[in-house]
Amino acid sequence: MSVDDDRPLLSTRGLTKYYGNRIGCADVSFDLYEGEVLAIVGESGSGKSTLLSLLANELAPTCGTVLYRMRDGETRDLATLSESERRLLLRTDWGFVRQDAREGLRMGVSAGGNVGERLMAVGSRHYGRIRATAGDWLQRVEIDTARIDDTPRSFSGGMRQRLQIARNLVTGPRLVFMDEPTSGLDVSVQARLLDLVRSLVREMGLAVIIVTHDLAVARLLSHRIMVMRAGHVIEAGLADQVLDDPREAYTQLLVSSVLAA
Ligand SMILES: Nc1ncnc2c1ncn2[C@@H]1O[C@H](COP(=O)(O)OP(=O)(O)OP(=O)(O)O)[C@@H](O)[C@H]1O
Numbered sequence: 001m002s003v004d005d006d007r008p009l010l011s012t013r014g015l016t017k018y019y020g021n022r023i024g025c026a027d028v029s030f031d032l033y034e035g036e037v038l039a040i041v042g043e044s045g046s047g048k049s050t051l052l053s054l055l056a057n058e059l060a061p062t063c064g065t066v067l068y069r070m071r072d073g074e075t076r077d078l079a080t081l082s083e084s085e086r087r088l089l090l091r092t093d094w095g096f097v098r099q100d101a102r103e104g105l106r107m108g109v110s111a112g113g114n115v116g117e118r119l120m121a122v123g124s125r126h127y128g129r130i131r132a133t134a135g136d137w138l139q140r141v142e143i144d145t146a147r148i149d150d151t152p153r154s155f156s157g158g159m160r161q162r163l164q165i166a167r168n169l170v171t172g173p174r175l176v177f178m179d180e181p182t183s184g185l186d187v188s189v190q191a192r193l194l195d196l197v198r199s200l201v202r203e204m205g206l207a208v209i210i211v212t213h214d215l216a217v218a219r220l221l222s223h224r225i226m227v228m229r230a231g232h233v234i235e236a237g238l239a240d241q242v243l244d245d246p247r248e249a250y251t252q253l254l255v256s257s258v259l260a261a
Contacts, residue, residue: 015064023231024050039218042228095168095176101160
């Protein structure tokens with residue numbers, strides 16, 4: 001883990017997004033440090049995806065700032081990045097694992113190509129080495145390397161998510177955004193994927209911001225939890241604290257509905 005800098009990796013203040021008159025999310029502020037896993041939880045429509053898009057610089061805020069400490073140590077306001085700087089960040093120092101693997105993968109490109117493409121984006125040119133690294137990563141995410149030339153169209157839902165993870169992690173990012181990465185999968189497939197994510201996150205010392213409506217996922221993966229309701233953060237704290245001793249009635253309701261499930 002490269003936690004050699006005690007400044008936050010990402011820092012946001014007063015982050016707000018309105019869609020016309022409707023609140024997407026309002027006045028969100030927090031700091032995220034290297035190696036830290038933050039779960040954003042809340043029911044459908046509470047603003048989780050909006051917040052994630054703002055943090056990942058995919059959506060422009062109505063007001064507020066997101067600061068990010070770049071690899072060179074300089075902290076930048078994401079709103080001031082040029083389009084090419086933004087794209088470079090997304091391809092190298094960040095990962096984004098989408099709920100729908102079809103949005104995070106190139107479905108017509110082989111599994112090896114999906115992983116290799118990110119390596120080429122950071123300057124790798126040697127075909128043999130790219131293929132070998134892609135093969136290593138397929139193994140790490142438990143995909144049979146015999147499938148390296150197959151496209152993800154022929155993969156199961158769980159395999160597609162694992163390939164997305166390999167594609168995102170191959171460049172050694174410091175921060176990975178995850179949007180409901182396990183929803184829509186069978187329970188046993190989910191459990192295996194979560195185990196994999198948890199061990200890779202620990203091994204690589206990744207900072208993760210994960211959006212989930214599933215508190216069991218938040219409990220398993222995260223150090224800290226932020227609870228959103230109607231666009232606002234209504235409760236935030238250490239994961240165990242929020243889940244075992246929720247302060248807000250709404251969080252208690254969320255927790256008890258999981259316990260009842
Ligand atoms: N493109 C958009 N245009 C208008 N309103 C939007 C848009 N995207 C989201 N919203 C609204 O912003 C609010 C927050 O939505 P958001 O999708 O961020 O919530 P969420 O917690 O991620 O929900 P889900 O889990 O269903 O994706 C909702 O009221 C939603 O209707």
